Amino acid sequence: MSVKHAFYAQSGGVTAVINASACAVIETARRYDDKIGKVYAGHNGILGALREELIDTSLESHETIGALLRTPGGAFGSCRYKLKPIGESEAEYRRLIEVFRAHDIGYFFYNGGNDSMDTALKVSQLSEQMGYPLTCIGVPKTIDNDLTVTDNCPGFGSAAKYLAVSTKEASHDIASMCDTSTKVFVMEVMGRNAGWLAAAAGLAARQENDPPHIIVFPEIPLNRERFLQKVKETTEQEGYCVIVASEGARYEDGSFVSASTTVVDSFGHQQLGGVAPALCTTIKQELGYKYHYAVADYLQRSARHIASRVDVEQAYAVGKAAVELAVTGRNAVMSAIIRESNAPYRWSVGEASLDKVANFERKMPMDFITEDSFGITRSCREYLEPLIEGEEYPAYLNGLPRFARLKKVMVEKRLNKPFEL
Amino acid sequence: MSVKHAFYAQSGGVTAVINASACAVIETARRYDDKIGKVYAGHNGILGALREELIDTSLESHETIGALLRTPGGAFGSCRYKLKPIGESEAEYRRLIEVFRAHDIGYFFYNGGNDSMDTALKVSQLSEQMGYPLTCIGVPKTIDNDLTVTDNCPGFGSAAKYLAVSTKEASHDIASMCDTSTKVFVMEVMGRNAGWLAAAAGLAARQENDPPHIIVFPEIPLNRERFLQKVKETTEQEGYCVIVASEGARYEDGSFVSASTTVVDSFGHQQLGGVAPALCTTIKQELGYKYHYAVADYLQRSARHIASRVDVEQAYAVGKAAVELAVTGRNAVMSAIIRESNAPYRWSVGEASLDKVANFERKMPMDFITEDSFGITRSCREYLEPLIEGEEYPAYLNGLPRFARLKKVMVEKRLNKPFEL
Structure with a gap:
């Protein structure tokens, strides 16, 4: 045989x-x-x-x-x-x-x-x-880390490490400039339904009051006033505020945060903006702080x-x-x-x-998110830390x-008909 | 003494x-x-x-x-x-x-x-x-690399390396997905007046037709039709198109590309969008391609x-x-x-x-940009490559x-008056 x-x-x-x-x-x-x-x-x-x-x-x-x-x-x-x-x-x-x-x-x-x-x-x-x-x-x-049975999903750990490292580095940047320049930095991360990646960016904080100061999870409806209050308090206390926001974050009325701003092109066509510019626009409007934001997008899953x-x-x-x-x-x-x-x-x-x-879809345990909804708990940290090691x-x-360059030689076809999708 | x-x-x-x-x-x-x-x-x-x-x-x-x-x-x-x-x-x-x-x-x-x-x-x-x-x-x-006399500026080489590496990685991502998903990826980079950083992202391309396929420099007014034509040709030929865009890019009428879209929040306040979403909106509108974009922002200068x-x-x-x-x-x-x-x-x-x-401000030599305005020349590459080595x-x-944590002990003041800025 x-x-x-x-x-x-x-x-x-x-x-x-x-x-x-x-x-x-x-x-x-x-x-x-x-x-x-x-x-x-x-x-x-x-x-x-x-x-x-x-x-x-x-x-x-x-x-x-x-x-x-x-x-x-x-x-x-x-x-x-x-x-x-x-x-x-x-x-x-x-x-x-x-x-x-x-x-x-x-x-x-x-x-x-x-x-x-x-x-x-x-x-x-x-x-x-x-x-x-x-x-x-x-x-x-999957970088979404949402498969069941397996403790974690290959691909997630590297995206998590990229986000934690990048958030830490960008935080050093804004911390050194905040006296006269940008006060708020928002890092937009992937995650439509689950906050695993947002939580991972939270690993950048090692000591109390370390950035990121606020994590916006898709699991927890965002209360606009409490959020702005926290941004204000943090900026007044620390001099600046670093925020990590999941692309899938929603307000308490169920609407996507990203939908709170609309991008209109010169022809009048509209489309949804991103979470980061939406939060920044709100912060600028309500608190007047100068901001910057990064959208990691594919960089986070290909790094x-x-x-x-x-x-x-x-x-x-x-x-x-x-x-x-x-x-x-x-x-x-x-x-x-x-x-x-x-x-x-x-x-x-x-x-x-x-x-x-x-x-099946694995959700992030709710006891991974702190009571004020803006941070990660010790058990979350214990789960995540080994994965970025x-x-x-x-x-x-x-x-x-140097990445692999494949020849990609195709096997000769044996069926005499193409398949119509 | x-x-x-x-x-x-x-x-x-x-x-x-x-x-x-x-x-x-x-x-x-x-x-x-x-x-x-x-x-x-x-x-x-x-x-x-x-x-x-x-x-x-x-x-x-x-x-x-x-x-x-x-x-x-x-x-x-x-x-x-x-x-x-x-x-x-x-x-x-x-x-x-x-x-x-x-x-x-x-x-x-x-x-x-x-x-x-x-x-x-x-x-x-x-x-x-x-x-x-x-x-x-x-x-x-300066990451802007615009000081005169010195051949290059410390800070630029690392931002350049980050952008070249990230553009290369993200290009591998979109190349593998373009058959059924995203066709266009735009990487927004810093540079209001000079295209040094955009040019550096171009180092990701080593062979002809390697991504990035298009670089949008602030030095060259962008012709909207030629740009769209190049996006279309590239996507039809390669299956996808990777674009690097300077935040300071302008159209031929002098207007900022980023100003071609407006972000409007739910209160009706407007502000300028970014170059990446602006280009993506135009591409989606005119060519119908699905897109993604990243905004590197502080990540590029703190990496x-x-x-x-x-x-x-x-x-x-x-x-x-x-x-x-x-x-x-x-x-x-x-x-x-x-x-x-x-x-x-x-x-x-x-x-x-x-x-x-x-x-004084050092401009990028015009012979660093290819005749079609969308790429970097051999002399540009020869200048840039050693800097990311x-x-x-x-x-x-x-x-x-592990980053340094300083004590930052202040020297006792000796003057009896504060200074009013």
Whole structure:
């Protein structure tokens, strides 16, 4: 019996370390060449399978695959494409399995978040029904840190470290200028529904009254008056005020903070502004303080240059474990990080049944937020601190990080029809 | 004859490495204790002298002073405060000299940009007239890179490196997602009048068609139609388009790009938007592309975690040289960086007469910008590349950089009157 090949795909928003998981899947599969043939990677994620666009990773050198460990973004391409619910249309799932069958693929490694784990589960179930059983293994990834069962999600730790470091540095900047210049600095961070990243920026504060002084979480409706009062008190006491704000923050009436300002272009077209300019406009209007703001946006999830060593190690470990789970006969599971102790921080990799992960969302515990709603508690800090531990720097050439450049040779198509999305 | 003390002040916008210059001034002065007594640092820059708020750096340990080498921001406080033209009012200059005389200060080290060099020059001239001659030495600093004589300005190289690295990383992110998601990414960078920082972000591109694909310089009026055409062509050819935009960019009619959108809050108050959202709104409107943007703001000038080694070394070297110039009897000069060769990059430190630096502004040479106005030329690259060379990482504790924490003990006041600004 010839060995089956493997299909690996990256899904959803990319991270600074998702390629470390890709590196681990490919390197580990190469070590199990008695059980796994080649690893094909989906060009632009799951769309690569639907379109039969498979990248043959066996044609990439060991050095190039190794360089994935230190390359941000999704090296094979990712996508925001959610398969339709299986009840509505099985066509997409059937197409996937047809492509897998045509290319002798027996393993499906899906590197993503909640939605992806749901897809992996469905593919696993349907493949069985269609008489072409597949081993479907999830590899966790998301800067949102909202997967269940796993203690934390690879990708989050590096974004968290970037935000904590950047907030600390910018705070030193404004602290030195506040006497005659900017009094308020707002750092806008990602997080539509959960405040994990905003909380992480809070790690910049080590002692009482250290910045950031105010964190605006999406979980807690913002009371405009209490917020302004806190900005005023802080600025009067400290000379300046540093605020971290989640993009998804809302006022108590349910409206997005970002919606409180409107951007109007010269043609009169309107669109929502961001949280940071919205808060700054309010502060300027009500308190008169000079402000600056930064919008980290993609920088926070691609900042491989300041990746957390723990995060890189865990991203690699979950990719490696996924392949090991597959070759030992496990199916419909996701590799997961288990926290064994906080101090010293110890962790291991276990597994989670896909049906325990698919479509569930982990919320930030409410006891991670201080009673005044503007800070993080000791238990939050104890949870977060180990995740930003250690530095794992990329190699540099002429002042810039060296990232992997892949050849991306496509496997010849075997199906005679394109797939219409 | 007892030795005179020295006064050191930080001026204007701070940088990731201005404290490296402070470190050098203090450490070097300590080595010349036969000529220089204590180094007093101005609390919040020159205001510290006007208000007689002098920080006694002799009470800080060697370890703390050493830690300044890796601490961003202005450790003693900086300020945006320009002394009045000497013809209008000599009162401020006279006050400075009174304070210096009261504290037996014979050396004035001023760490700043054009304005500061002008102030240092005036103080030098007036002190002579007032019969209390001072040795006035400038220490160059500005992320704007617009001082004359010196080949480049400490602070610029680290901001440049941060922007080049971040642009490269964010480009990897959008490249992997563009098939189904964001097509356009805009990175907003500082630079009201000069495009040095925007040009530096262009270093992220190493090969033809590498991102960033478009740089919007403040020097070149933006033709809206040509810009949109280039965005369209790039997106159609590459699948995505990365744009770097200077905050000071203007359209051909002279209006700021940032003014093409207006932010209106819920009370109807208006204010200017930023360049990035303005360009994105235009692109969305005219081409329909999904976009993301980042505003680096203070992060770019405080990012000590990714400082350029060359920049740190030069910031230290100009501080050290300033003290050496002072003790060898030079006056009314600024230490300056001299480029000796490009490849290999060799530099040394010389001096510039303050009257050759004060109030002059170095523009970016027009042959640094490509003919289509959207890129940097080979000569620009040859100038910039050495400045981002090498990494000089801070020490970390529990995942965060360790920055200096100063005691900041104030010298007892000797004048019996406060100064009214």
